[in-house]
Amino acid sequence: MTLRSLAQELTEPHLKSIGGRIGKVPSLLSELRDAVSGSSDTGAGGSTSKQRILVNATALELLKKIDETIKPGYSDRFGQSPPTLETCVELIGKNPHEADWELWFTEKLEWAKQEIETMLRPKKLRRLDGITCPSCQQKVFGTERETCLYADCWLDNDTLLPPSEWSVECKGCTATWKGQKEMGWLLVALAPDDC
Numbered sequence: 001m002t003l004r005s006l007a008q009e010l011t012e013p014h015l016k017s018i019g020g021r022i023g024k025v026p027s028l029l030s031e032l033r034d035a036v037s038g039s040s041d042t043g044a045g046g047s048t049s050k051q052r053i054l055v056n057a058t059a060l061e062l063l064k065k066i067d068e069t070i071k072p073g074y075s076d077r078f079g080q081s082p083p084t085l086e087t088c089v090e091l092i093g094k095n096p097h098e099a100d101w102e103l104w105f106t107e108k109l110e111w112a113k114q115e116i117e118t119m120l121r122p123k124k125l126r127r128l129d130g131i132t133c134p135s136c137q138q139k140v141f142g143t144e145r146e147t148c149l150y151a152d153c154w155l156d157n158d159t160l161l162p163p164s165e166w167s168v169e170c171k172g173c174t175a176t177w178k179g180q181k182e183m184g185w186l187l188v189a190l191a192p193d194d195c
């Protein structure tokens with residue numbers, strides 16, 4: 001993405017394709033601020049208040065990290081004390097820069113966008129309850145008896161990938177599996193009621 005479009009996505013409402021439909025979404029920084037203040041349900045649908053507090057803390061920390069990265073860059077580049085984070089990003093997007101600055105700002109805004117999106121829209125994983133991990137032979141782990149196995153098997157919210165493109169991770173022993181050949185045991189385990 002260009003520096004300009006990155007800056008726009010971070011600071012202005014924009015159009016986005018969501019599950020095959022085009023809709024207007026708020027700017028990423030305003031979504032992040034909403035998550036900090038807890039005024040939005042973004043990303044934690046049906047969450048408990050405990051989860052919500054965790055989201056707020058993570059969002060606040062991320063906002064601080066972005067602020068502390070962009071503002072000093074802005075000061076160095078423009079030789080003046082930085083305005084609000086949003087204004088910094090807008091001005092960075094609208095002004096021409098020398099190649100080094102262009103590269104640095106693009107890198108940092110790309111990073112900010114990725115971090116915000118990963119935090120607000122975590123990848124949906126399928127929890128594989130009741131299946132034994134072939135590596136550690138557990139179905140659950142830890143004192144909370146959490147499920148071991150999770151499959152990364154969704155292309156987006158509505159579309160399931162074919163099993164050959166899944167990857168599976170065990171949170172108990174950190175073993176991972178990927179691709180058709182390694183997935184055989186899982187397909188066998190899922191077969192009776194799921195396939």
Ligand SMILES: [Zn+2]
Nearest residue numbers: 133136170173
């Ligand atoms: Zn395991």
